[in-house]
Amino acid sequence: MSEPRLSNAARFIEAYNRVDRQLEEKQSDTDYVSFSKRVRESKLLVALTREALLEYAQLRNLILHT
Numbered sequence: 382m383s384e385p386r387l388s389n390a391a392r393f394i395e396a397y398n399r400v401d402r403q404l405e406e407k408q409s410d411t412d413y414v415s416f417s418k419r420v421r422e423s424k425l426l427v428a429l430t431r432e433a434l435l436e437y438a439q440l441r442n443l444i445l446h447t
Contacts, residue, residue, distance in 0.1 A: 394444065
């Protein structure tokens with residue numbers, strides 16, 4: 382049997398969570414830091430990547446909260 386296919390939204394959320402975990406591992410915060418704040422403060426990201434990730438954060442919130 383084949384595995385059930387994930388919706389595009391589910392695939393997006395999985396990818397988003399992987400990026401969030403990667404950023405979290407690279408930063409040494411002990412307290413909770415939002416994804417958007419982590420992206421804004423990251424020294425690892427170039428401006429275009431930072432802007433794209435912030436847009437993805439908005440999309441993620443729309444998917445999960447509507």
